[in-house]
Amino acid sequence: MEIIKVEELSKSFGKLDVLKNISFSVNRGEVVAIIGPSGSGKSTLLRCITHLELVNGGSITLAGRDMVKDGVYAPPEALREICLKIGLVFQNFNLFPHFSVERNITEAQVHVLRRSKEDAAGRAKVLLEKMGLSDKAASYPFELSGGQQQRVSIARALALDPEVLFFDEPTSALDPELTGDILKVIRDLASEKMTMVIVTHEIPFAREVADRVLFMDGGAFIEEGPAAELIDNPRLERTKAFLARLSRFGEIETKR
Ligand SMILES: Nc1ncnc2c1ncn2[C@@H]1O[C@H](COP(=O)(O)OP(=O)(O)O)[C@@H](O)[C@H]1O
Ligand SMILES: [Mg+2]
Numbered sequence: 001m002e003i004i005k006v007e008e009l010s011k012s013f014g015k016l017d018v019l020k021n022i023s024f025s026v027n028r029g030e031v032v033a034i035i036g037p038s039g040s041g042k043s044t045l046l047r048c049i050t051h052l053e054l055v056n057g058g059s060i061t062l063a064g065r066d067m068v069k070d071g072v073y074a075p076p077e078a079l080r081e082i083c084l085k086i087g088l089v090f091q092n093f094n095l096f097p098h099f100s101v102e103r104n105i106t107e108a109q110v111h112v113l114r115r116s117k118e119d120a121a122g123r124a125k126v127l128l129e130k131m132g133l134s135d136k137a138a139s140y141p142f143e144l145s146g147g148q149q150q151r152v153s154i155a156r157a158l159a160l161d162p163e164v165l166f167f168d169e170p171t172s173a174l175d176p177e178l179t180g181d182i183l184k185v186i187r188d189l190a191s192e193k194m195t196m197v198i199v200t201h202e203i204p205f206a207r208e209v210a211d212r213v214l215f216m217d218g219g220a221f222i223e224e225g226p227a228a229e230l231i232d233n234p235r236l237e238r239t240k241a242f243l244a245r246l247s248r249f250g251e252i253e254t255k256r
Contacts, residue, residue, distance in 0.1 A: 002061075003028045003164055003195050004049065009058035011041075011048055018044045020219040021058070026164070029193040033206035033227065036216035037242060042199045045216070046166050049197075050088045051079065062086060063163055084112070087157030091169040093149040095141040095156070101128070102137040105156045113160060120159070127155035131185065147178030154185055165189070167198040183209075203246055207231045215239050 004026040011019040018041045026032050034042050047053040049060055049067075057071040066074055067082045074082060095104050102124050109120035128134050131151040141149050150170060157165055167186065171179035183205050189196060190209050200206050206213055210227040215234070223230060223239045234240045 001028050002026070003063055004197070005059075005061040006049065007059040007061075009045070009048060009060065010056045011044055011053065012056055018219050019048065019055075022220060024214060024221060024224070026195060026197060028163075028195055030212065031190045031196045031198065031210045033210035033213045034197065034199045034216055035201070035203065035206060035213060035242070040216045041219040042216055043168050046088065046168050046197070046199060050086055050166055051083050052088075084160065085163045086166065087160060087162035087164070088166045088168065089150070089153055089157050089170050091173050093141070093146070093153045093173075095149055095153055097141050099140075100137065101133065101139050101141070101144070101152050104141070104152055105159050108156070109159050123159050124155070127158055128152075131155050132181075145178060146174045147181045150174065150182050151185060154182075164195045164197065167196065167200070169199050169201065171200070171202060201246060203231060203243065215242070217242070 002025045006025065007023050009019055009022040010017070022045065034045070036042055044053060048055050051067065055068055055071065059069045060067040062082050063085050065078070065082050067079065068074070073079060096107070099107060102121065105124035105127060106117065106120035109115045109123060110117060115123070124137070128137055131154065133148060133151055136144060136148065141152070144152065170186070171182050174182065179202070183202065186196065186198065187209055198206070198210065207227050212224060213227045213230045214221045215223040215230065217238055223234060223236050230239070231243065234243060
């Protein structure tokens with residue numbers, strides 16, 4: 001069953017057309033990886049679906065409810081409810097620097113979901129355990145490594161019980177030795193059948209964890225397919241060239 005449905009989505013910044021009539025859907029429990037060159041519109045797409053940017057046209061349906069239909073947004077209260085179904089994990093963590101780790105995870109539970117402080121703290125405790133960060137509840141973000149901060153931001157997103165989680169290059173701000181922890185967390189979530197849309201340059205990871213890969217270039221999905229098929233045997237020259245370029249980078253990185 002479709003949990004995300006995007007139809008003919010368009011977005012421009014001034015004269016720059018960034019998303020050009022994008023259509024795709026994601027089924028419940030599916031993991032979809034989005035790959036593509038820098039500047040192709042991947043972050044803008046995630047920001048439109050998570051309502052951090054307004055679209056210029058098209059439709060977005062989440063869990064059967066229209067966030068925006070033919071360019072017209074749902075009324076504020078409905079929009080608020082729809083947005084509660086989705087979580088976004090950013091490249092640069094975006095934690096509240098002046099809140100402890102625990103408060104980063106409880107704040108929205110209390111103020112958005114109206115959970116009691118006790119319930120919110122209980123949920124934070126369970127999630128911190130799951131992320132291997134039980135001893136960090138009282139720490140502040142600046143006291144943590146990038147990998148630990150990213151795990152807190154995943155816990156913060158999960159605390160609101162989203163039906164879909166979006167990740168925008170969750171490992172690209174991390175030192176290579178820290179990316180493994182994050183990939184493991186995402187892998188675990190996939191095995192729990194969490195629906196996820198992941199923008200990533202980690203091609204071997206995308207091949208392993210994603211059911212499907214979408215290749216974005218110039219504001220459109222130009223090729224898509226089952227992960228192993230698209231990555232091992234891309235059809236289009238542009239997809240081939242992109243993957244070859246990335247794997248060359250990879251070699252240089254590991255040789256250093
Ligand atoms: N807020 C903005 N204002 C103007 N242009 C933007 C803004 N956000 C992104 N862009 C432009 O949109 C294009 C796509 O950017 P982005 O979605 O960040 O690509 P990607 O995530 O694939 O690297 C780029 O040309 C970028 O400069
Ligand atoms: Mg981006």
